[in-house]
Amino acid sequence: MFVKTVAESHLENSMKFMVIVKATKESEAGVLPSNELMEAMGKFNEELIKAGVLLAAEGLQASSKGARVKLSGNTRTVVDGPFTETKELVAGFWLWQVSSKEEAIEWVKRCPAPHEGECEIEIRQVFEMEDLSPAMSERVRRKEEALRAQIGQK
Amino acid sequence: MSGSEIHGAIEAVWRIEAAKVIAGLTRLVRDLDLAEDLAQEALVVALEKWPVQGIPPKPGAWLMTTAKHRAVDHFRKSDLNSRKHEEIARELSELERTPPDMVTPMDAPIGDEVLRLIFISCHPVLSMESRAALTLRVVGGLTTDEIARAFLTPEPTIAQRIVRAKKTLGEKNIPFEVPRGLDLAARLSSVLEVIYLIFNEGYSATAGEELIRSSLCEEALRLGRILAELDPREPEAHGLVALMEIQASRSRARVNTEGEVVLLMEQNRAIWDQLLIRRGLGALERANALSSRRGPYHLQAELAACHARALTSDATDWGRIVALYDELARMSPSPIVELNRAVAVSRHRGPEEALKLLEPLLNDPQMKSYHLLPSVRGDLLAQLGRDAEAAVEFERAAAMTRNERERKFLLERARKSGKRPGH
Numbered sequence: 001m002f003v004k005t006v007a008e009s010h011l012e013n014s015m016k017f018m019v020i021v022k023a024t025k026e027s028e029a030g031v032l033p034s035n036e037l038m039e040a041m042g043k044f045n046e047e048l049i050k051a052g053v054l055l056a057a058e059g060l061q062a063s064s065k066g067a068r069v070k071l072s073g074n075t076r077t078v079v080d081g082p083f084t085e086t087k088e089l090v091a092g093f094w095l096w097q098v099s100s101k102e103e104a105i106e107w108v109k110r111c112p113a114p115h116e117g118e119c120e121i122e123i124r125q126v127f128e129m130e131d132l133s134p135a136m137s138e139r140v141r142r143k144e145e146a147l148r149a150q151i152g153q154k
Numbered sequence: 155m156s157g158s159e160i161h162g163a164i165e166a167v168w169r170i171e172a173a174k175v176i177a178g179l180t181r182l183v184r185d186l187d188l189a190e191d192l193a194q195e196a197l198v199v200a201l202e203k204w205p206v207q208g209i210p211p212k213p214g215a216w217l218m219t220t221a222k223h224r225a226v227d228h229f230r231k232s233d234l235n236s237r238k239h240e241e242i243a244r245e246l247s248e249l250e251r252t253p254p255d256m257v258t259p260m261d262a263p264i265g266d267e268v269l270r271l272i273f274i275s276c277h278p279v280l281s282m283e284s285r286a287a288l289t290l291r292v293v294g295g296l297t298t299d300e301i302a303r304a305f306l307t308p309e310p311t312i313a314q315r316i317v318r319a320k321k322t323l324g325e326k327n328i329p330f331e332v333p334r335g336l337d338l339a340a341r342l343s344s345v346l347e348v349i350y351l352i353f354n355e356g357y358s359a360t361a362g363e364e365l366i367r368s369s370l371c372e373e374a375l376r377l378g379r380i381l382a383e384l385d386p387r388e389p390e391a392h393g394l395v396a397l398m399e400i401q402a403s404r405s406r407a408r409v410n411t412e413g414e415v416v417l418l419m420e421q422n423r424a425i426w427d428q429l430l431i432r433r434g435l436g437a438l439e440r441a442n443a444l445s446s447r448r449g450p451y452h453l454q455a456e457l458a459a460c461h462a463r464a465l466t467s468d469a470t471d472w473g474r475i476v477a478l479y480d481e482l483a484r485m486s487p488s489p490i491v492e493l494n495r496a497v498a499v500s501r502h503r504g505p506e507e508a509l510k511l512l513e514p515l516l517n518d519p520q521m522k523s524y525h526l527l528p529s530v531r532g533d534l535l536a537q538l539g540r541d542a543e544a545a546v547e548f549e550r551a552a553a554m555t556r557n558e559r560e561r562k563f564l565l566e567r568a569r570k571s572g573k574r575p576g577h
Contacts, residue, residue: 015369049379049383050380050383051170051376051380052375052376052377052378052379052380052383053376055430055433056429095429097372097375097376098169099166099169099372100162100165100166101162102159102162102163102165102166103170105163105166106163106166106170107170147306148303151306151307152308153302153303153308153309
């Protein structure tokens with residue numbers, strides 16, 4: 001869909017991450033987390049807000065309430081949920097503004113388990129403007145190199 | 155974990171925990187310089203031990219404990235303050251008895267300490283640049299190198315700036331407290347100024363002439379959001395956040411593929427970041443809920459919101475913008491505000507009235523080399539069909555601007571106006 005990144009992410013580039021909570025049998029069964037879990041998650045979200053890194057947070061309803069549309073050429077096929085590959089389904093997500101993937105990982109380590117039992121949280125970086133325009137990225141990168149050379153930085 | 159991976163992870167921990175650790179230490183030792191040194195010492199120990207032992211489950215508490223041990227050593231050695239030494243030792247044993255939890259929470263005592271830290275690092279006794287560097291360092295948890303790269307300044311310069319800033323604060327004996335009463339307004343204004351300065355350093359850098367430094371905008375946004383959560387009853391804090399969120403929402407549209415600036419009214423609104431706009435409008439609502447009397451950031455946020463709400467440039471509520479500029483002109487009058495007000499009036503009530511508003515500015519010495527004045531005047535005259543006069547103004551503006559693209563653009567307008575039969 002998008003053009004690949006030319007330049008590697010530097011400190012100068014802004015970074016956003018989508019942090020995805022994968023589904024479990026319970027979440028797919030529509031079982032709500034316990035009060036303790038909800039409270040712990042609430043506190044965690046509060047910490048994210050107080051740290052100035054939370055941009056968005058949403059929980060998704062079970063896939064039984066959802067649908068998929070398959071696109072093939074001009075054909076569109078609609079398939080209603082539920083879907084079977086539980087562990088790959090998205091149950092919820094955050095959008096965070098942090099300085100690096102490592103920072104996203106650190107925050108995820110502090111996250112209380114969103115469901116009972118084993119579950120997975122996936123971290124994905126959001127495409128930024130610089131990533132989508134390779135020609136501009138190149139121009140910017142060259143300008144940056146020149147400027148930094150002037151002040152003795154690498 | 156590889157060497158560079160663990161290093162990245164430790165830096166990330168630092169970014170998350172630095173403000174709390176330094177703030178807690180400052181409360182303890184009553185000296186920001188010493189507190190920051192102790193915190194840095196703890197970080198050095200972490201950099202030695204964590205690659206071997208792994209990152210502890212409560213890294214913030216680990217850093218705090220390590221720094222406090224260092225503090226005990228420091229006071230024991232310095233021998234000057236045995237009472238201080240006892241106080242810290244007592245605190246340490248209390249800390250060791252406290253049960254662990256996963257996040258070093260920003261609860262009331264620590265939150266208040268971080269707020270005090272922000273007020274200190276933004277103290278008006280320091281120069282603006284020093285405030286910015288020091289705040290990014292002790293509150294933002296950025297390394298000196300990161301700050302230097304962000305401001306395109308040599309690293310030793312930033313390092314010096316921070317060292318001197320801490321010394322100055324020590325010399326002036328700034329108390330570690332949240333200012334109150336009359337002092338609060340001035341001190342808060344200083345904090346907001348620093349954060350907005352950092353934002354503008356990054357935002358105006360997207361002007362295509364310079365390096366795009368959106369990470370600075372993000373740092374400022376982060377600091378602003380932190381402040382607004384620590385001081386949620388302060389409408390100007392929410393106003394500043396609202397202003398920054400909304401301005402940041404436009405960054406993708408501000409620069410075209412040639413790297414040139416695109417003016418607000420010509421931007422492709424389809425790529426304005428709606429998430430940031432929503433956040434900005436939300437912050438503005440919080441400000442409005444707290445106060446009907448708007449401060450300068452609150453007011454500027456309202457102005458930014460007018461544009462953010464318009465789905466197309468034609469849908470802009472110019473009437474509201476004029477009213478807001480009237481308010482801004484009363485609060486902090488300046489020739490620039492008058493100029494912007496005139497533009498809004500021209501959109502709302504027509505060019506004739508706007509022209510009249512520009513008259514007092516024509517002899518203002520502050521506007522002598524401000525090319526936007528003749529540029530706007532030329533545009534208004536052209537709208538009224540007074541083409542010969544418009545051409546003169548455009549040529550004047552062209553001579554005043556240093557931006558090559560803009561100069562060409564203005565000369566082109568002058569040429570077009572010159573061709574038409576004028577009044």
